[in-house]
Amino acid sequence: MSKEEPMHRGHIPILLWLLLVSTACPHAFGRGGTIDQAVLKDMEESARPLRLTDCEPETLQAICHPKKLQECERQCREALEEDG
DSSP states (O other), X not given: OOOOOOOOTTHHHHHHHHHHHHHSOHHHHSTTSHHHHHXXXXXXXXXXXXXXXXXXXXXXXXXXXXXXXXXXHHHHHHHHHHHO
């Protein structure tokens, strides 16, 4: 009679991982999937230059270096005029 070897405990995580990988939704997790597209969209939005909607002193003091406050205010006003 031949004895069957019992499954080693180390094989169980490997089998579970293979099961998970083989059944994962490629439309969500694959390259170009929905999660990949969402990450790219977030990266694009965070890389866009900051657009000011007002040039109030409080706003400029919060985002500009104190020594360049006047230059920052000038650039802000020019940018708002360009946007019309």
